Amino acid sequence: MDISVEQFGHVAVVRLQGRLDLASGTELKQQVKGLFSQDHTTLHLNLSGVEFINSSGLGALVSTMKETRLRKGRLTLSNLASYVQEIFEITQLSHIFEIFPTEEEALNSYRTPVAD
């Protein structure tokens, strides 16, 4: 999996390309840990390049969300392919993550206050 990070204001945008499974999920968690160590706790994950995800990959995303919450940060996701969206719905993770159709919409949400 290729993981790239770009900074937009205070939001670290992480773009994933390839398969998100057990090995790459571990890689993602390491990458996010590096961002946390640089005090980046506002993260956006763009999943447009994710061509495959399984429960290990989902576990890595859940772990990232929990770590973000622990640090009082915020995590958003965008650009889920339809079959990835379906997997989120089956596992009910669609109710737990903040998911936006596009990266632009996700980044816009950081500019406006989020209602409780």
Added chain:
Amino acid sequence: MAEYTYTYPSVLESEDKFLDDLARIVAAEDLDEHLANGFLLTVSEAFTNALVHGNGLDPGKLVTVVVRGTEDGIAADVTDEGRAGIDSIRHRRPAGRLADHGRGIKLMEYYAGRLDFSETPSGGLKVSLAFDRKRERIGQ
């Protein structure tokens, strides 16, 4: 009927090779997109369970994957060389909402037309998954 048999050592690096092999089978069997996605996902769930939980990432233990493609459908058996056998399935707990693990079997149950667990004579776990080409959504 086409039959494909692969064995993999229980190391993390096997995951990518297994997915490459499975993707080639999906292409050769000309599965439609939804069936292909469900097949790749569920067999990968069984494979990861075998690799990590069954064989405990012991490089000396193998995961064997046998896939059979027919006109009517496609089926796969994933077998580990562990000792936990069927008890590992019987005693599993449902994943909590924020658990990092435990969603694999739920996904297998959703997508597969048939899902069976059995124990090998040496105590390993064999997961058998079958899919029907004709049903648009076979887990329903």
